[in-house]
Amino acid sequence: xxxxxxxxRILLIFFLSGAFYSTMLSILYKSMGVSEYMxxxxxxxxxxxxxxxxxxxxxxxxxxxxxRTKLSQKTTKLLIAISVxxxxxxxxxxxxxx
Numbered sequence: 001x002x003x004x005x006x007x008x009r010i011l012l013i014f015f016l017s018g019a020f021y022s023t024m025l026s027i028l029y030k031s032m033g034v035s036e037y038m039x040x041x042x043x044x045x046x047x048x049x050x051x052x053x054x055x056x057x058x059x060x061x062x063x064x065x066x067x068r069t070k071l072s073q074k075t076t077k078l079l080i081a082i083s084v085x086x087x088x089x090x091x092x093x094x095x096x097x098x
Contacts, residue, residue: 013057014049021045029090037090040054044086051079 022042030036055070071079 002062004060032091034090034094040086040089044083047083
């Protein structure tokens, strides 16, 4: 039962938080005049939510089984760098193509 509750919690976190932050990001992109490649920002948001879940939120949930470890510092830094790159790519592509 705990596994099902944790899966529902994960789905709620990713869908609700992901939708909220992706919407805020798309509003920001649209205010800058960016209309293409906005999906890259949404992917960045999902990667960041994954990082937060694996390094923090999984320890406060219902599931208490094995395999609950933080991501390594190297992996965390790499995923953050990829997310930042994905966040700045849409405006960068837009402004260099003008």
